[in-house]
Amino acid sequence: MDRSDCDVSIAPVSQATAARFTDLYFRRPFLIFIRSGSKVVTCPVRGEIEGREGDVMIFPPGVVLTMENRPLADRHYQAEGVNFSDDLIEEVFTQTPVLHRKAGIQILRAASHQPQAVLSLLKETLTTTNLPPEIRRHRLLEPLIWLKHQGVVLPLLGEDTPQARVRELIERDLSHDWRAPEVARDLGMSEATLRRWLAKSGHGFSGILLNTRLERGLGLLQTTGQPISEIALECGFKTPSHFSDAFKKRFGIPPKSIRMVEA
Template identity: 60%
Template sequence: MLRDPPQAGGDPGVSVLRITQATTATFANLYFRLTFLFFVRTGSKRVLCPVSGELVGQAGDVMIFPPASLVTMENRPLLHESYSADGVCFSDDLIEAVFSGRDPPAGPVGIQRLAAEPYRPGLVLDLLRHTLADPGLPPPIRRHRLLEPLIWLRENGVRLSGRGEEQPFSRVRRLIETDLARSWQRPEVAAHFAMSEATFRRWLARSGHRFSAILSSTRLERGLTLLQTTDLPVSRVALDCGFKTPSHFSDAFRARFGIAPRRIRSAGK
C-alpha cells in the first residue's frame, strides 16, 4: 500500500504517517509489501486476514501487518470524530536485524494485535517519534533506538519473518511505484525484467495476476494513502497517481473501493 521508507516524517528504514478517515469504508485486497504497524488513536480498525481471520483493533491498540500481507480492512470513525491512527513502516533490513536470528515461523504469519492494556503500545510509538525528532543522535544510537520497537514486539510474542522470495506481482508493483505518473506499458515492463511480452504475461498469470490490474491497484492504493495522510487536492492526487483527469481517478476509485475519494476526508454526502 505504501512506498518504501523513508517517507515524510521518517528516517532511513522507517516511515511514520498520520492517517485519518472521516467515513466508514471497507477496502478489499490491500497489499502491504513491507512490515506495517497501525497504532489506532480514535475509532477502530477491522481486518480480515486469510491467516488470522477477523481482528478488530480499538483505540490504543497496535495492529501488526507482516510483509506481503494481502487483507481486507475497514476503518470505523466515531459518531462525531474521524478515525485516526499512526502508521509506521519498517524496512526489511530492520526486520531482519531483530527477527532473523529466531526460529522461523512454522507457517504463514498473519495480522497480529497487541491491546492497549496491558501492553501500552503508545509508549513505544512515543519513543520512536522522539528518536526521529532528534537530529543530533549519532547514527549507531539512532539505529539501535529504531530497532527497540521491533525488539519490544518480539519480546511480546509477535512473529515476523525477514525478506522472503518476492512474488512477481510485488516486483512489478515496486517498479511502478518508482514513477506512478508514468504511462507504463506492458512491453517496457517486460523488457525491464528481461522477458518477452508473452513470457511476462505467463509469468504473472501463474500467480493469478494481470498487468493492467496490478497497475490500477498500485495507483489506486497509493491514491488512498495520499487521501488519508495528506491534504493534497483530489485533482493533485489523481495526477500524481498517473490518472489523466480527476474524474477518471474518482470513477476508478469508486469502482475499486465503493466510495468517492472526497468521502475519505469528509463524512458529508
C-alpha cells in the same frame, strides 16, 4: 505531521467515512497504531481481527487482506502508520523460523501492552537531533526488539510472487505510462512470458497496474492534505475524474469521502 528519515517513517492516517477495502496488498512490513475509532481486518491466516483505540496492528510483507476503518460518531478514524527500513527489521528478525513466515496480522492490545508508549519513544528519537549515531540507531531498534519480546514475528520479505515483482517496479514511478512490454523487459523476460507468468498467479498486468495506483491514491488521501487533483496525476491518472470514477468503482466511495462525511 509526518516524521521520517531514511530508517523510520511515521505518517498520520485519517478517514472520515467508514469503508470496507477488499484485496489490499501490503508489499512491505507495516505497523498501525490506532488513536480513535477501530480497524477490522480479515486476514487469510487469522481470520477477522478488530483493532481498537490504543492497539497496534502489525502487517507482515506480501499480505493481501480486506480492511475496514470505522470512525466514531464524533471523530474521524485516526491512526499512525510506521515503516521501518529493511536493515532495521533484518537486524532484529533475521532469525525468524521458516514455520512462522506466514504469521498473518498480529495485534498487541492497549491494556496489556501499552504500545502507544513505544510510539511516543520512537517519535522522541526521530525529533532529537543531537543523538550520537550509535545511540540513535539503538533507540530505533528498541520498538522492534520490544515487538519480538512480545512474541511478534515479522519476516523481512514476503513471497517473491509475480504480483510483488511487478508492483515493486511500478511503485518506483506511478505517474509513468507503464506498458507490459517495458515491464517485461525490465524484469528480463518477453511480454508473452510475463503475461503467462501473471496469469498463472491469477493476476493480469492491467489489473495490477490499476490496483497499485488506486491503493497508492487511497494512502495519500488518508495521510496527506494533497488536493485530489494532484493525487490523481501523481498516481498516473490522466484526469481527476478518471481517478474518482476508478476509485469509487474499486472502493465503493468517492475519494472526497475519505476526508469528509457526506451530508
